[in-house]
Amino acid sequence: MSPLAARLLPAARGGLFVGVLAVVPLFGLQHWVLNMLVFVLMFAAMASAWNLVGGLAGYPSLGHAAFFGIGAYAFAMILHNQQLTNGYVPFVWLPVIGVIGALLGAPVAAIAMRTRADVFAIVTITLLFVVQTLAFNLHSLTGGAQGLSFPVAPFPAATFELPFYYVLLILLALAMLLTYATMRSKVGLALAAVRADEDKARGIGVAAGGVKVLAFSVSVGLTAMVGAVWAYYQVGVIYPQFAVDPLITIAIVLMTFLGGRATLWGPVLGAIILETGQQYLAYQLGASQFYLIAYALVFLLIILVLPRGILPTVAERLRRRRRRASIANPDRSPSLVDSVEVVRQ
């Protein structure tokens, strides 16, 4: 493959993916299918955002649902007591909410990322429960357990899901674009070094602290924006137990692990598989918590069969095959550079 083709291929692949998703709703899908796709996109965007810190930096945050909730409440507070005549106007607030989430995330990261691995996971899940407790108890701001109300989005019932679908598609594309740009830049190189051996990375002058805080901030900023869209989709009221829900964190971590950490497409693939499965089962079996058993089974499956996730496992097999081909016929086989790129995508 020529260098130009190698450079254009990811853009073509990404463009095709977004293009297909953009035309899917035009085929007159039923509401339940569109609703399912809205949630698939929502979780795909969040899993991609989580991957920036949990995958690329190797810091398994369990506190992302806190920022999802912060985004949701920030959005609900902005709209509280407002009259909406144009349903699209509130989306203008999304970048502001993203910046707020990122700014709140920076000091959290600067403190929490002094710890590593399991301790970091515990610190961040503690943050999640602190935010949830605040959401329950700061009645004047959040409405407490009674929830916080705001105007329902004035979209026609026949196409109610579509604006949310497209906004979430944009957020997913943004998360993937940022992931891709990170992986192709020296930030990605620094994060990969941190993930492999942080002490050694610091010892060779890598700005480990800076890149970790950057990755965390961008990641939680994106998550806050998704939280805001989720709030708007909740038909006029949000409750703390759903806005700051540990199951959201568990879902996005599981999706990323299933698809493949530190890869561009892994979190998206994981989200498509798990969220589609969960939503489908919910429609078939009724709203229940049975899917949690399925989550446990998927966790076991990953631990036992796919410890690196689907994409890295498949890519590794491809890579081995190419190496064998390369040894057998050095002139005709693809280069090893391409093979490494395959593993990362």
Place this chain on the structure above:
Amino acid sequence: MTDLLAVSGVRKVFGGVRAVDDCSLSVGEGTVTALIGPNGSGKTTLFNIVTGYLKPDAGRVTFAGRDVTRHGTGRLYRHGLSRTFQQARVFPQLTVVENLVVAGGYRWWQLGAPRIRRADRERAGHLLAEFRLAGVADLLAAELSYGQRKLLEFAAVLMSSPRLVMLDEPTAGVNPVLVDTMEQHIRERHAAGVTFLIVEHDLQFVMRLCDPIIVLDAGRPIFQGAPPQVQQNPLVLDAYLGS
């Protein structure tokens, strides 16, 4: 000859063990200095203190005339003091060339630049050719043999154009051919003006390559001199063989 590195009255205690105890020594610029001693004599602890991986309980470390006692590892690296480890530490999920580029150092304002620029590849290419790693440049470091990893780690520390390279057991676990290769690379770099401080258990390697040799026992230097003097010194013989 001026001292590039000076350690003065350094002490490090772990629980009840004095790993380094009132240790003072210096490394002259342009030398290949060896730091030897029996197991547990405090060589690696001293290495870790000098390179910022451990903070001393007392004492002072000076590098190129600057007090660097409390400096972090990255800052020391940028000042020109780099090191390798007993067990080769490379980044396994980065390619060989990426291992070199990341060690080349870049500041925060360069973080947005492409992962591997053409200039990076050219710069790394010289070292890869020198260390005969050009053929595996695009393989993941995880796929290299242990000896190749040792070479890669050594090549990587040279990316930052260091003034002092500290090698922690460069020949440990590698075959005799690679020991010769390693020695050759050290000699070439030394000729190019790099100062070395080497911790090593292979005394033949040390006697061939290093001068002076500092002998450490129970956390402090007991003797310093040229190889023939070290071989005949009764204190050194006592430390290694027992009295």
